Amino acid sequence: MRLISMIAVLGLTACMPAPSAQVSKSYTEAGTTGVGLPAMQGFGSVATTGPARSNAEIAHDFLDLEFRMESGRAIPNFSRFEGPITVKLTGDVPPTAPAEMSRLIKRFRAEAGLPVSFAKPGESASITIEFQPRAQMAKVVPMAACFVVPRVQSWAEYKAERNGPKVDWTTMTKREHVAIFAPSDVSPQEVRDCLNEETAQAMGPLNDLYRLTDSVFNDDNFNSVLTGSDMLMLRLHYAPELRNGMNEAEAAKYLPGMLARMNPAGNIASGTFKQIAPRSWIAAVEGTFGPRGGNAARLRSADMMLQIAMAQGWHDARLGFSYYAKGRAMASSDPTQAVAALTEAARVYRSIPGAQVQLAHVDMQLAAIALAAGQPDQAIAFADRSIPVAKRAENASLLATLMLIKAEALENEGRVTEARALRLDTLGWARYGFGSERQVRGRMAEIANLGARGHRG
Structure with missing residues (x-):
């Protein structure tokens, strides 16, 4: 979230x-001539670097991201999608969202090795991203700019199920359908930020940790787009050693070998392991x-x-x-x-x-x-x-x-x-x-x- x-x-x-x-200062060269603002700027390719932490610290972070909810509740079982992952945009889709999602899909494929693509027309998607007016979303979840929910595929379905067990992440052992709800009437940057964080959490870790400085998995919102550390977390999440239904101890025993293979630069002396904030x-x-x-x-x-x-x-x-x-x-x-x-x-x-x-x-x-x-x-x-x-x-x-x-x-x-x-x-x-x-x-x-x-x- x-x-x-x-x-x-x-x-x-x-x-x-x-x-x-x-x-009374004029804020464009046009002054009072009625000429509007110039064209919107955009960004090119993302330049990312790997995490500076040791692999032992990253393993500790991975387990806290994977087996805890933001509320503090434990997640007993590891879960992920199996096979290709498809994405669909629906609702009041902002004009910039398709291009931002396309750019993000390319990053998932290139940097995390994930088989992500847009769903074909009429196809049921793995991840449905539905855009709603912010005021409509605030009536249901006032603190969230955007959020992700399991086992539903529409806003109407979520509202009908939101107080029941169907949307409880802690009961998941496999991901098949997940919905993201994002505001339709916000800036292009906020649209992009929601797509980055929520799509990553729909596929991977569900928790946010305030101790992480190099990640969007942190509710301080300082980082706007997925970092090299985030892409490493997603690569770990889809490593062949892990499987749906694993508990924390079972996943933990594979992490040292996975990290040695994926992040050899992290084979350094470990720092202090940090606990989740109270x-x-x-x-x-x-x-x-x-x-x-x-x-x-x-x-x-x-x-x-x-x-x-x-x-x-x-x-x-x-x-x-x-x-x-x-x-x-x-x-x-x-x-x-x-x-x-x-x-x-x-x-x-x-x-x-x-x-x-x-x-x-x-x-x-x-x-x-x-x-x-x-x-x-x-x-x-x-x-x-x-x-x-x-x-x-x-x-x-x-x-x-x-x-x-x-x-x-x-x-x-x-x-x-x-x-x-x-x-x-x-x-x-x-x-x-x-x-x-x-x-x-x-x-x-x-x-x-x-x-x-x-x-x-």
């Missing part, structure tokens, strides 16, 4: 005033980033995240995420303390191999605070450091936000021509990351308000 919170996008609003009617910390995460509650409630939840992380003695991504959550929650009420928390988050993430995208999210928050504080040079420095990372991570919403912050900072330094050119370069990425023209212009107005505050200050 992918949580509805989109941290790269919504986090920035914590340190912004509401869009102001006083902002439900109290996960509840605090949901309180901090979920759709309900005001700033005070979010700050209390962020404080609880940090208290639990420190009590657990964590030094991994969960501690960094806890500091990030506190900094994000304090950005509007106490920027000084927010910077202190975000600096600690950055310190933690720098100690973790492969956490560059997490650092880019921290930089975005710091850049926004610097812009509002009248420190355009600092805002530019933060943005410049993380723009290449956001592009490599294929995160257009993060990329566009960093570029827009830099453009406002350039303008505040009097570099108006550079600012205008950068703002125009940003618009294609903004269309992919934010979606509608209204959303794009709203985000630009928010960042312009930050720049206006810094300029006045």
